[in-house]
Amino acid sequence: MPRREFLLPRLPFFRRMSDALLTAGAVGAFSVLAMFPTEASAQVLLGGETLVKGVATAEERVAQSDLWVMDVAFKPMRQIVVEVTDPKTGQKKPEFVWYITYRGFNRPLAKREIDNQPVNEFDPPVRPPMFVPEFTLVTETETPQFYQDVVCPEALAAINKREKFTFQNSVDAVATIPPAAEPKSPDERAISGVAIFRNVDPKAKRYTVYLTGFSNGIRTIEGPDGKPLVQHKTLMQKYWRPGDEFDQQEIEIRLDGEPQWIYR
Numbered sequence: 001m002p003r004r005e006f007l008l009p010r011l012p013f014f015r016r017m018s019d020a021l022l023t024a025g026a027v028g029a030f031s032v033l034a035m036f037p038t039e040a041s042a043q044v045l046l047g048g049e050t051l052v053k054g055v056a057t058a059e060e061r062v063a064q065s066d067l068w069v070m071d072v073a074f075k076p077m078r079q080i081v082v083e084v085t086d087p088k089t090g091q092k093k094p095e096f097v098w099y100i101t102y103r104g105f106n107r108p109l110a111k112r113e114i115d116n117q118p119v120n121e122f123d124p125p126v127r128p129p130m131f132v133p134e135f136t137l138v139t140e141t142e143t144p145q146f147y148q149d150v151v152c153p154e155a156l157a158a159i160n161k162r163e164k165f166t167f168q169n170s171v172d173a174v175a176t177i178p179p180a181a182e183p184k185s186p187d188e189r190a191i192s193g194v195a196i197f198r199n200v201d202p203k204a205k206r207y208t209v210y211l212t213g214f215s216n217g218i219r220t221i222e223g224p225d226g227k228p229l230v231q232h233k234t235l236m237q238k239y240w241r242p243g244d245e246f247d248q249q250e251i252e253i254r255l256d257g258e259p260q261w262i263y264r
Helices: 012-023 029-035 058-063 153-163
Strands: 050-052 070-074 078-085 092-106 134-139 146-148 190-198 206-212 218-222 228-240 260-263
Touching (some): 078 153, 134 190
Antiparallel strands (some): 070 092, 092 190, 134 146, 134 206
């Protein structure tokens, strides 16, 4: 019997899936699993999302009894052309906007290893813990350039239309941290938002994005001047883009390694 080969049709769904796989190619099978969540997944993910578990060492939990670290689900860095109004002239002009959509889930941290560690039960917190997101994109160039997440209503509307989801900008996303809940429990609540970067240098080949606000973890180290320096627990993700500045393509923006929790 002759051998038969079966080819998938190039239908819109398969084209979208192929594009998503190419965009997330640097993370390999991990991103593929994120597209097709199984019962082993921490929560149902949106198409193309990468899940980063909120983790904390025993040392961190001992040092900070009120520590919380969120699970973070985010899509690869994306790019969209938006007609943005020039505040000086009032005219609209097309602009490349870079963005990352994310969702944060507050999860119970693992049981404390040291059961007799004292817990302060007499001084309740002044206010409930707050989610205050902050995102910074840094180019890995001879002279690094720093880009802060910005509020751009026109870009936000275009992003939500494209993603078919209601993401908030970093101002509207500020909120009280939801109570810790297990995945898929009735009490599970997600904070959904998008980080928007404008005028990113298209000549740069490598970028690092720092996502702060998904944990209240802090530590104090000695700074360069000998004075105490406070660092915040931050999620770091690196990217690279092999294309040039003349014909920017979203598919060229690729993950460079896996996301990491660091202090910064």
